[in-house]
Amino acid sequence: MDYAIGEASRLTGIKVPTIRYYEGIGLLAAPARTEGRQRRYRVEDVARLNFIRHARDLGFEMADIAELLALSEGPDQSCKKVDEITRRHLSEVDRRIAQLTALRRELVRMVDECSHGRVGDCRVIETLSGETA
Amino acid sequence: MDYAIGEASRLTGIKVPTIRYYEGIGLLAAPARTEGRQRRYRVEDVARLNFIRHARDLGFEMADIAELLALSEGPDQSCKKVDEITRRHLSEVDRRIAQLTALRRELVRMVDECSHGRVGDCRVIETLSGETA
DNA sequence: CGTACAACCTCTAGCGACTGGAGGTTCAAG
DNA sequence: CTTGAACCTCCAGTCGCTAGAGGTTGTACG
Secondary structure (H helix, E strand, O other): OOEOHHHHHHHHOOOHHHHHHHHHOOOOOOOEEOOOOOEEEOHHHHHHHHHHHHHHHOOOOHHHHHHHHHHHHOOOOEOHHHHHHHHHHHHHHHHHHHHHHHHHHHHHHHHHHOOOOEHHHOHHHHHHHOOOO | OOEOHHHHHHHHOOOHHHHHHHHHOOOOOOOEEOOOOOEEEOHHHHHHHHHHHHHHHOOOOHHHHHHHHHHHHOOOOEOHHHHHHHHHHHHHHHHHHHHHHHHHHHHHHHHHHOOOOEHHHOHHHHHHHOOOO
């Protein structure tokens, strides 16, 4: 009733070396081993890996994921902390979107102003060469 | 009429080790040296460093920057290539914004649906644990 | 002209979050 | 019992720097 690392990998979409890496950094507890020292994962371990993958997909940092994982193991605690981590991450995402949007604006401006002639007249090159962007 | 690496650093806002790193990866040509093997940069070198910094600020990849730099040195070429690189980068930025926006939506949903009770009932934890996000 | 010391030099290692390979062992199906 | 896919560990590489050790050079001041 348990899974080899390759099965765990297929079930979660996390690559085999990455699962081992997660174990190495202490994100995932070391699983039981066979006599030949091969890892054998239980359903809960696979669930934890799925949790990690979803959190990674949502862009949470490893430290946050470790904390969320720990919190999820204690179902009777208040989820205030969970909320806090998520909100913090949300504002970080907002910040990144804002930054990329500003950057996008600048790129669009450069491309729009480009007269498509010689490099010597190119607004893109000109902007990049300018004293201050 | 030339600059030590520290002066080049101050003029461009690029840290000293980073300038050396750029030289190491071939992004910036190796400058002249004093008899004691210290680097001496000319105005053009400093201009190139400024160019690099602006391109980095706009999120261009190193490979793109190398190409843009090369293109900027030949002012009579068509700026078609410049345009192409910029547009490619722009669509990458768009892609990243779209991804972050989708992610943001999901985070907001999770936080909104959270009843702020026990972890066991927390929608955030539930979503992260789900088979497919 | 001598000296102090800031700034320079090279080399190496480290970051985060993996990814890939070499070289060797184990599991499980046939 | 054999075969070979999957596993094991360890090490190196990715990207774009950053930091440190330990040693040398440039320059300003007396």
